Amino acid sequence: MAKAGPRGARGSYRCRGQRRPPTWEISDSDTEGAASAEADSETATRTRDPAEEHRATAEALRLLRPEQALRRLTVRVDPAILEDAGADILMEALGSLGCEYHIEPQRPSRSLRWSRVKPEPCLNSVPAELLAADEQELLLLLLEPEEFLQGVFQLTQICGPTCSVPWISPESCTCPHLAVIGLDAYLWSRQPNAQEMQQPESPGVARAKVVVGWPEVEEALVLLQLWANLDVLLVASWQELSQRVCAFTKALAQRPFKRFQESKAFSFCTARRWVAGERVTRDGTGLRGAWWRQIRQFNRVSPAVADAVVTAFPSPRLLQQAYLGCSTEQERMALLADLPVKVDGSGRLRRVGPDLSRRICLFLTSTNPDLLLDLSS
Numbered sequence: 001m002a003k004a005g006p007r008g009a010r011g012s013y014r015c016r017g018q019r020r021p022p023t024w025e026i027s028d029s030d031t032e033g034a035a036s037a038e039a040d041s042e043t044a045t046r047t048r049d050p051a052e053e054h055r056a057t058a059e060a061l062r063l064l065r066p067e068q069a070l071r072r073l074t075v076r077v078d079p080a081i082l083e084d085a086g087a088d089i090l091m092e093a094l095g096s097l098g099c100e101y102h103i104e105p106q107r108p109s110r111s112l113r114w115s116r117v118k119p120e121p122c123l124n125s126v127p128a129e130l131l132a133a134d135e136q137e138l139l140l141l142l143l144e145p146e147e148f149l150q151g152v153f154q155l156t157q158i159c160g161p162t163c164s165v166p167w168i169s170p171e172s173c174t175c176p177h178l179a180v181i182g183l184d185a186y187l188w189s190r191q192p193n194a195q196e197m198q199q200p201e202s203p204g205v206a207r208a209k210v211v212v213g214w215p216e217v218e219e220a221l222v223l224l225q226l227w228a229n230l231d232v233l234l235v236a237s238w239q240e241l242s243q244r245v246c247a248f249t250k251a252l253a254q255r256p257f258k259r260f261q262e263s264k265a266f267s268f269c270t271a272r273r274w275v276a277g278e279r280v281t282r283d284g285t286g287l288r289g290a291w292w293r294q295i296r297q298f299n300r301v302s303p304a305v306a307d308a309v310v311t312a313f314p315s316p317r318l319l320q321q322a323y324l325g326c327s328t329e330q331e332r333m334a335l336l337a338d339l340p341v342k343v344d345g346s347g348r349l350r351r352v353g354p355d356l357s358r359r360i361c362l363f364l365t366s367t368n369p370d371l372l373l374d375l376s377s
Contacts, residue, residue, distance in 0.1 A: 064260055069116075070253040073099040075245075076113040078106040081142060086181075086238030093242035099249060108167070111176065112245065114138040114252060138252070139176040140233075140245070141167060145186035148178070149212045152220040156212075165228045178224075179233040181241055187213065288314055298359055299374050305352055308341045309360070320364055332365065333358045 062068060075094055081087050082103070094101045106113055115138075143151075151166035167178060224230040235241045280286040288310060295306040313319040326332040336357035340349045359373045 061257075061260070064257045066250065066254040066257055067098075069256055070097070070099050070250065072117045073249060073253055074115050074117060075099060075101040075249065076104045076106060076115070077101060078109055078111050079103055080110045081112070084238075089238045090242045090245065093246050094249075097246050097249060099253075108141060108176070110142045112140045112142075114140075114249065140248075141176040141178050142241075143167070143178055143180050145180060145183045148180045148183065149186075149217075152216055153212050155220045155223050156216050165224065165230065168228065168230070177231050177233065179235065179241060179244075181235055181238065183217070183234050184236065187217075291315055295360070298356065298363075301356060304341050304343060305356065308339045308352055309336060312336070312339050316364060319360075323361065323365055333361050336360060 077091070077094075081090070091101075154166055167176065221232055224232060233241075233244060235244060280290050291314070292306050292310045294316075295301060295309050296303065313322065322335060323332050326335060334354055334357055336352050337354040339352040341352060343350060362371060362373055
């Protein structure tokens with residue numbers, strides 16, 4: 001027994017000096033521990049500091065601003081577009097817009113494609129459904145007038161309602177928008193002049209010429225809108241096309257911010273103090289300022305007139321009590337008419353007047369929600 005103690009002590013010392021190999025054991029308690037750890041992390045996420053959440057929301061809202069969202073847009077231009085002499089106008093407009101643009105081969109050819117880069121991590125506080133639609137790529141296909149008229153002829157005269165819509169590839173998941181430059185001038189140039197109309201033509205030559213005019217074009221535009229929800233942009237020049245492309249890009253940058261504002265129940269209210277309002281505390285501080293602003297909301301009410309009303313009756317409750325003390329309706333209507341109003345600089349006094357007195361009386365006493373207060377409006 002006397003020798004067992006030192007050996008036990010030395011053995012325990014060696015165990016403390018050497019690291020035992022790790023061993024793993026699966027049990028129900030480990031699963032419960034992992035679940036409790038996940039629950040704790042979720043609870044910690046839910047109970048974050050309100051100030052931190054407010055900062056994250058403010059940063060996300062800043063990145064959703066149109067000027068910030070425009071920097072995250074990318075316009076990809078097909079090299080075939082640059083073969084046209086007027087394409088320089090489009091490239092200069094894109095360069096001055098502030099968004100990124102790249103010259104890359106696109107399918108189909110002669111197309112522009114808009115895409116949004118991956119949102120920043122701080123945008124995770126924004127609902128995912130607000131950004132889902134904006135991550136889809138948008139496509140604008142440029143067509144020559146002759147190519148567009150061939151598609152119009154196919155839609156209106158050859159295949160009928162059961163035909164497939166031209167310019168849309170079945171394997172493509174992106175529905176393009178179409179743009180045609182100079183279609184009106186092209187149709188005018190194809191009209192026969194008086195000399196050609198006087199010359200007789202053989203029946204074979206007359207059948208070989210396929211004439212597509214504005215009536216067929218308008219019919220095709222309606223068919224494209226109804227069948228394929230396909231918009232066609234008809235512009236007269238590259239300058240007009242550049243303006244439309246820039247306007248579309250700006251609208252695309254504004255869409256996330258507008259959807260974020262529309263997702264709120266009341267987009268004009270904020271969680272804290274309203275920038276154009278007056279904060280009223282429980283002890284009544286700020287009530288006079290709120291009452292003064294409410295008087296100022298009436299038409300043709302100057303700050304001096306509002307000061308006169310608020311000085312005589314510092315709160316709407318006091319004015320309502322004064323109305324209850326009046327014996328007749330005419331007395332209530334004229335209660336504020338003779339209140340003096342100080343005019344700065346002139347030194348003379350004027351009155352509130354019967355019109356404003358009547359409107360304030362109706363505002364505080366009437367039970368008709370459709371009553372028109374201002375008779376001059």
